[in-house]
Amino acid sequence: MLWREDRPMRIALLGCGTVGGGVYEFVQERTDMEIAYVLSRRPRPDLNCPVTSDFSRIVSDPTVDTAIEVMGGRQPAYEYMCAALRAGKNVVTANKQLMSERYGELVQLARENHVALRCSAAVGGGIRWLTNLESTLDMEPVLRVSGIMNGTTNYILDTMTTSGLKFEDALRQAQALGYAEVDPTEDLNGADARRKLVISTNVAFGCVVQEPEVTTFGIAGVRACDIGAARKMHRVVKLMASARLLDSGDVACYLEPAMMPQGMHEAAVPENFNLISITGMHIGKQSFYGQGAGRFPTAYNVMQDCLDIRNGLTRFYTDKLRPARVDNSSIMRPYYVRVNGMDRWLQTRIDKMLDCGIITTPVAVSEIHAWARERKLTETGGFLASLR
Ligand SMILES: NC(=O)C1=CN([C@@H]2O[C@H](COP(=O)(O)OP(=O)(O)OC[C@H]3O[C@@H](n4cnc5c(N)ncnc54)[C@H](OP(=O)(O)O)[C@@H]3O)[C@@H](O)[C@H]2O)C=CC1
Numbered sequence: 001m002l003w004r005e006d007r008p009m010r011i012a013l014l015g016c017g018t019v020g021g022g023v024y025e026f027v028q029e030r031t032d033m034e035i036a037y038v039l040s041r042r043p044r045p046d047l048n049c050p051v052t053s054d055f056s057r058i059v060s061d062p063t064v065d066t067a068i069e070v071m072g073g074r075q076p077a078y079e080y081m082c083a084a085l086r087a088g089k090n091v092v093t094a095n096k097q098l099m100s101e102r103y104g105e106l107v108q109l110a111r112e113n114h115v116a117l118r119c120s121a122a123v124g125g126g127i128r129w130l131t132n133l134e135s136t137l138d139m140e141p142v143l144r145v146s147g148i149m150n151g152t153t154n155y156i157l158d159t160m161t162t163s164g165l166k167f168e169d170a171l172r173q174a175q176a177l178g179y180a181e182v183d184p185t186e187d188l189n190g191a192d193a194r195r196k197l198v199i200s201t202n203v204a205f206g207c208v209v210q211e212p213e214v215t216t217f218g219i220a221g222v223r224a225c226d227i228g229a230a231r232k233m234h235r236v237v238k239l240m241a242s243a244r245l246l247d248s249g250d251v252a253c254y255l256e257p258a259m260m261p262q263g264m265h266e267a268a269v270p271e272n273f274n275l276i277s278i279t280g281m282h283i284g285k286q287s288f289y290g291q292g293a294g295r296f297p298t299a300y301n302v303m304q305d306c307l308d309i310r311n312g313l314t315r316f317y318t319d320k321l322r323p324a325r326v327d328n329s330s331i332m333r334p335y336y337v338r339v340n341g342m343d344r345w346l347q348t349r350i351d352k353m354l355d356c357g358i359i360t361t362p363v364a365v366s367e368i369h370a371w372a373r374e375r376k377l378t379e380t381g382g383f384l385a386s387l388r
């Protein structure tokens, strides 16, 4: 690691949009850090530091000790992160897409080059979730992680529930507030939360699971009648991520809407907030709560990672990279299902008819997700949610 205590930490800021702009502002107020470069593909007369579109200038500058990647997307972010790690620079990133898809490879690369790789803002926005998970792991095995991991969808579900806002209007507001991904379908179809779940699962259980194995159902199909059906059962619809270590060493790992009983903490999570919980062997359940998206909360988490590095941290959250499979066949739950037209599979699983949907008898997560995929449930205007 190139950190030297006799001068400020010299940061290359790769991307200066919602999150990067927040980091830029925070650094202006400090003397222990400075922005050596902003990488931008267009002129930025608003910035008071060197701006370049040439990444090779950054990576070859030995005075830069830390690269903050807040550009997002796969390329060129992946290429730049790898080059920075190989050049012996610490990397702090908020990029859940890359950290999920390239997890083992990036962790290994950081290890080989003896530099820190931190991605706290990639899960939970402003919540110090991954660092708390790391601390727990120093003490005892983690058995489960679960919670609300996407600010945009929580904002949509919450405003539909509490203010009766229409889905489209709630999404527009979430976008205007800077919560949504560049392509908001990644929030709505669960892809964004799945990435966060994969990173959390890998860190929690010291494993590497493959993203496509994590069965996912998003909230793109949710309608006011689904919110109403939940309310009649004294429940609230939330998008829940869940992972559990199985006796076999594999993991149950899935993302789906859930109707949470009104008394549960998850049911009360408002706006863009996230709530993520660990279940440890001795501590039981511990939850972490805060804004899951937005400029300053996310930039705060990036800054905290930089401070950890400045204080001498040189590693990732775990060094265990054990390959694991996903197996969701042993988790059984009743589900609320609203579908356009009954079929044989669903017919045999009806427990209760509601005004606008049905409640099933307990069904395995793997089975109902496979059915929903085959039925193209979202595409045909349907919806499902487990009953917790
Ligand atoms: N927004 C949020 O609440 C959160 C975001 N994140 C993650 O943080 C990352 C950044 O998100 P966010 O700030 O919202 O995104 P923005 O789109 O607001 O900002 C991205 C910035 O990166 C720049 N950029 C993109 N591609 C390139 C490139 N090839 N070369 C140089 N600059 C480039 C863009 O430049 P230009 O202005 O020219 O388009 C823009 O300034 C993403 O990985 C996202 O998933 C994580 C947690 C929360």
Ligand SMILES: N[C@@H](CC=O)C(=O)O
Pocket: 122, 124, 125, 149, 150, 151, 152, 153, 179, 180, 181, 187, 192, 292, 293, 294
């Ligand atoms: N689009 C994401 C941003 C933060 O990760 C979200 O809404 O949670």
